[in-house]
Amino acid sequence: MRRIYLDYTATTPVDKRVVQAMAPFFTETFGNASSIHSYGREAKAALESARESIAPLMGARPSELFFTSGGTESDNSALTGIVLAHSGSGRNHIVISSIEHHAVLHAAKNLERKGIDVTLLPVDEYGFVSPDELRKAVTDRTLLVSIIHANNEIGSTQDLKTLASIVHGAGAFFHTDAVQSFGKIPFSVAESEVDLASFTAHKIYGPKGIGALYVKRGIEFVPTFHGGSQERNRRPGTESVPLAVGFAKSAELSVQEMPEELARLSSLNKLLRKRIGDEVPGVVFNSPVDRALPNILNVSIDSSEIEIDGEALIINMDLEGVAVTSGSACSSGSLQPSHVIKALGRDDRTTNATVRFSFGRFTSEEEVQTAADTFVRIVARIGKRKKISSPAS
Template structure:
């Protein structure tokens, strides 16, 4: 067993930054009041909550602090936006467009609405991993009420032309929601510049703790609340607010924004080192969505023909490396990633996908260690695969 531990799965989650933890702790211990109580402890908590809201609103370019709703996670923000916006004002039918490579936190509520009277179009991205504005224009209808396209894809890291898509949606009278769980803090994010009506965020992707999130909802936009009860968050999200979590989220976001001018290029250089190193050393490996016009600095996704993603992951884990594969093991069946299939990746190759995502504590040595470890792992797995020669012959033929 190895002692070395290299974390390369920052798109799955990040460690909480110590500065974030330091900022939030007093709101768990000393200032623990319920932000809705009228006595001093409550007023202190409420002040901290509203201060956090203002800081988040400022960071994302919102017009007003009350456009920010604190939630428990990105999934809650997505569910609230999809269901709450589609069913606003008692609506029970209409047309919804979601991109086919959304996170399941968007797809599942859309599919549920599809069983309840709404019509859902899943818009495929192009092979470069981008939802093309012409394709959205063709899919929009007079009865389209909501369009949801993620800002940055969590598996392949491609960035979508949200401002253009929002303009098209608005021209046809539809709202535009974007899932920005992977982009907030990582690249410029400004709700006014993007022109979105709603946006979802997740705290644990930006070095705040798990169980924190936020939803941007443009002022004046009607939305049926998803969580109902005590009417907190201006009646849009009931439940006693997680004040410490809100403080953590605001602090984490400010740190991301402050450090991005140096951190963005650093991560992009590490990503390029990884991509060049992996493609140069592993025969037939490919970078997914290699032609994307804009990609996130911290995510790279590869297909490595002839190996199963899970086997690769377990061998890397044994060497102390944490990475991710596109295929998810659910109820015993190995399903290839819907994201890779949506960009035209053949099923047999989608099974051999590897997502590497970099972050605040990733070093060149970490990337080099992954490469050194991966090359012999892939060799070994390919030698054990009786179909490998055939797969590669097909590839060589396709290249001719």
């Protein structure tokens, strides 16, 4: 059976050009970047050159960027690094949106257990944060606001510059999780005026296990880990030069190819939206049409029209060769309804009946058509209609 991968938001295959760029740094230029002999100096030069090529692609200076193990570490370090560095400032309140990735959500919950006040900002039915709600939430005790740039489940993107000006007006720092946006849609720390931003390589055809955190020059920040003085004392541990080189190559390719990719993925998205909208009864689109990532289409089946089990839907899609994901997060083997879909105002059963299609560089139109055929067929087969309705337009 031919398999179709439509879960690019979870992770992407590494581009062969990236693998090629990384290869010499496993076996030839393998030194420890902290060693002072020639092997170490060569490794250090490759590491710094990776940083120098990534930084301008996101509007940062190389010295403002340090490598981490990925988006989760960057998000955790951003929140705890700022809270620890400013613990005596009298500001002990942080604000996050209700659709943050668990890496921010759970890091904030952990800080809450340690005495920090946390406010969760609501979003509208397409996942947009309202500037007025943010204005109401920030006070003179607010230290940090963290709002995801492009949401990983539904793809909605926030107007960071407007939100940043509100945060800065309240004298607080602004962090964004740019894990899903960097390399897919235009993103610049300078233009969006954020103070901290998180990135990872494996969402943009780079290797797993490397990411970066941007911390604007001059901002006090306490490292999460303690050890050697690598990464300007911000993240100890022997640096992975091959991963850094792979991250740089994947970022260069993604930014270079972005205009064509944006257009191609947007038209695939439109096609899938039209087919599902025309052919699946009771469908609710969770992804907005505008101000969204081009490569995600998140849909639910309205529980008042069709009764369908989300897990069965995903398993049946997989059995027919189409890999998509649900609106549930798997924690310790049990499926929890997605906090993101719930935040849009959906009831539990509709939230459960959610599918995220996400595509990318290697997805063809034919694959999208096959995925649509499969989805339409499975909903018709396993869904139980509750009332007669005409297909959504």
